[in-house]
Amino acid sequence: MAEKTCELFDCGHRACGGCGAALVARLVTKAAGKDSIFVSSTGCMEVFSTPYPETAWKVPWIHSLFENAAAVASGVEASLKKQGRKEKVVIMAGDGATFDIGMICISGAFERGHDFTYVCYDNEAYMNTGIQRSGATPYDASTTTSPPGKCSFGNKRQKKDMPAILAAHGAPYVATTSIAYPADLLQKVEKAIATPGPSYVQVHAPCCTGWGFEGEQTIAIAKLAIETGLWVNYEMIEGKVTKVKKVVRKPVEEYLKTQKRFRHLFKPKRQDAEIALIQAIADKNAEKFGIDIKLPPKKE
């Protein structure tokens, strides 16, 4: 395990109070340690951590563009290899940069098999530009480009299955985790870094500003996502699911009602049919990954 006491993502950055992405940066740099080079895509994390001439990164860090972090990392890795250097290459990118605009660069880099760890901090929309939907936005979530209205309940699609896409590229290590479980996050990032070749870790990172909740609720909400089955923490080694976080599931409503992005499902009128559809998504996740802990029947 990494030296848990080292802080390589400094305080004084400009993230909102209660920012999930800032926690990802802090935990991932901890897991990676100082002998690593970080590559960021454009996005919230890049902006709140590096307003010139200040930087929060105490590891070498490079940002080029929105879509090209995987390609930049490919070059960094090739250069280190050529020089016989041993630093580890870690990419930090948001869900927009990963699920959408960076998809070609990611596919190319994973297919070529560069030795890097790609960490996606998934806050389920374009937060830096003002909460627009991305390919990671969940079903029915309200964003500024998927607003609910007379003809809409919000985002019309479910999240794209990025981990499966990258596993299909032959990535030896793919994992999902959440800021609500820091030990799990640290362990998975360490494992990803230790695995030769391209690995992928997708971290659920609630955004208080974009999702509409108070900053002190970030961890509780991340935890509820797991407990309702709307987010599943799992590991895929060589394409096979090997480890899944099991839960005693709660109804999805408990998660949905904590966030303004789902408020239209409850007010002015409760939308039972839509809530049932979201419950069905969680049920499907539970079945697919086998997350349900079966409690013994209660004694009469």
Next chain:
Amino acid sequence: MMEITEGSHAIAEAVRLCRPQVISAYPITPQTHIVEALADFVANGQLDAEYITVENELSALSACIGASAAGSRTYSATTSQGLALMFEVCFNAAGMRMPIIMSIANRALGAPLSIWNDQQDSISLRDSGWLQFYAEDNQEATDLHLLAYKVAEDHSIQLPAFVCFDGFILSHTYEPVDMLTQEDVDKYLPKFNPLERLDAADPISFGMYATPEYYLEFRYEMDQAQKRAKDVIAKAGKEFGAMFGRDYSALIEGYRLEDADTAIVAMGSVCGTIKDSIDEMRTEGKKVGLLKIRVFRPFPGEEIAKMLSHVKRIAVLDKNISLGAKGATVMEVRDALYGSSIPVKGYVLGLGGRDVRKRDVKEIVALCEKGPGDQFYGLRKELI
């Protein structure tokens, strides 16, 4: 040693001798022979480099940024649509001050799709901060790669550079080229020694964002570096001349210009044709000369104004067009001669691979003597 060889082969050989440590490229006509040759060199152990076969040009240049930042000499090559796909990355590479060298086998941009030569591709990136060199023949195309590395990597410059040569006309043509030796190239071009690099032992941040309090100064610094490059090119070009016998210290070159009444200004392979037609016109008693632009960025405006101060008229040939305005070169030349009474006339020609022959050059000289400029030359009237 002189060798009759294809332009692309001579260029690939020169790149090999520059010892790039990371190559990242995507195939596109007419650049392909270069990247194929480099792949062969790596496969056969003739070049000890990491060769990244990327999935598109955007990634080709992005990988070069990463590799350059990590401390490696990097190389890429592209043209036309590929360069257009790199548009965003080009501005970024220059802004991040990465001394990447990229060969451009100049080609037209679609639509309509054309694989043939003009210079619209690299000219369209004139504002990106890259140094831009243009070759007249394969010898120059080869040599300019060494010069480009030397200038780009100079600590007072740190800007990327295009080495441009006309697609097919040069890239696929066999000409005698003086092939350099590794020993000589090593003497001319020292190992890459970046000022700063990504290094766990000394962590720094590359590519931060700048608020309005800082951005303007970043652009100013880049512009200053471009301007400093004139002197650095002069020095590196002279050094090249001393070592290899071909002096590239001047950003522009005159041909039979000293007593010329009409000066033609041009860039790239068309200069060879122009020189031949000037020789013929001279025997007919016409006092015509050529000003060849070898370096388009930094733009040698003062040098051009000085070299053309005595002529009666100037015909500027542009293998590009800023649609709705004029060719890029004529606008720059006219700006350089602002305040002078010498008429500067622009001719857009050769777009999409239309041949420019000696008789075309003569016709343009005749047009320039008589009529107005700022026109397309060689239009097929029956198609319009």
